[in-house]
Structure formats: structure tokens, C-alpha cells
Amino acid sequence: xxxxxxxxxxxATNCAACHGSDGMSVDTSIPxxxxxxxxxxxxxxxxxxxxxxxxxxxxxxxRPLTEQQIADISAYYASVPIQVAKPxxxxxxx
Amino acid sequence: xxxxxxxxxxxATNCAACHGSDGMSVDTSIPxxxxxxxxxxxxxxxxxxxxxxxxxxxxxxxRPLTEQQIADISAYYASVPIQVAKPxxxxxxx
Numbered sequence: 001x002x003x004x005x006x007x008x009x010x011x012a013t014n015c016a017a018c019h020g021s022d023g024m025s026v027d028t029s030i031p032x033x034x035x036x037x038x039x040x041x042x043x044x045x046x047x048x049x050x051x052x053x054x055x056x057x058x059x060x061x062x063r064p065l066t067e068q069q070i071a072d073i074s075a076y077y078a079s080v081p082i083q084v085a086k087p088x089x090x091x092x093x094x
Numbered sequence: 095x096x097x098x099x100x101x102x103x104x105x106a107t108n109c110a111a112c113h114g115s116d117g118m119s120v121d122t123s124i125p126x127x128x129x130x131x132x133x134x135x136x137x138x139x140x141x142x143x144x145x146x147x148x149x150x151x152x153x154x155x156x157r158p159l160t161e162q163q164i165a166d167i168s169a170y171y172a173s174v175p176i177q178v179a180k181p182x183x184x185x186x187x188x
Contacts, residue, residue: 022178028133034178039122053147081179084116084128 008076035082102170129176
């Protein structure tokens, strides 16, 4: 089935403790996921699931996820709309 | 020396081709770095540099970077102000 952000939002309640309910994490060693690219998120969750990327915690959390669930969670965080304000000290308009 | 976002912005011109000049990448398999957490970025660049995280391209790019340069680049992307609009379908206000 196509990725389902709504189902992903529900699944992501398990991720919110670290990554924040909207993907803006509160701990500077934990990445923000808000508005992150869908394909990248699928790749990283899959890499954590199969150990290609090393993080004991993330591997434990990703291991039980199905491909569909990985797609849904990734679609949710990718769907969180983020905007970039003018970067500090930048002359150009983004 | 403390992390220097301005020096990092200059160094990040080497990253812009993939990650975008303000950290919003144009390829969905390449992560956005805009507003990403400083500590996380330092950890990931360092992991790429020492091979703890696997990416031939990123390891090649990170290998020549000094700790100061890693800190400066990370400080730059972390300094890009991003805002989350109301996530789609979410009942709560972020």
C-alpha cells in the first residue's frame, strides 16, 4: 500500500519521546526529523533495522517494523512542513 | 576555538551541491541539514570521518576535515533557523 502519513503519525507516537511529536527533538544529540526527506528516512530506518547503520537503540526500535510501517513513519515526518527563515549572515534570500 | 558558523558557512560551500546552500537538499535521498542539532551533526560527520557510519562519499569528504572545521560546519547548519508549520492532520499546535 502507498505510504500513509496518518498511520505513520500514530506509529510515531513511539518515536516522540526522543524525536518530538512533530519531529523537532529536544536533545541536541537526537536528530530532528521534521520535514526530512522521505527516501532518506526510509533508507536510515531500514539501515538501522538491518544493522547497516549502527545504533543499538534504533536497531532495537526498527527491528519489529514492517516495510509498510517504515514507509508510513517516514511519510509522516516528511509531511511535517518546515520553512527555512533567512540563514544568519546570509546575503541571499533562500 | 568555539564553533564558528560564519567559517562553517564558507566551508559548507563544498556541501551545498548536495545539501543545498541553506541545508535544504534537493534530492530526497540526501538529508536536509537546515536547523539540525549541532551535537548530532558533529557526531555524524565524525562517524563518517572515522568510518563508524558507512558512506564512501561522506567518508571521503569528511576525512580531511579537522575537528574545528567539523564544529564550524555543524554550527552553521544548526544556525539555519527553521520553523515547523502545523503538521498535516495534527490536532495540537506545535
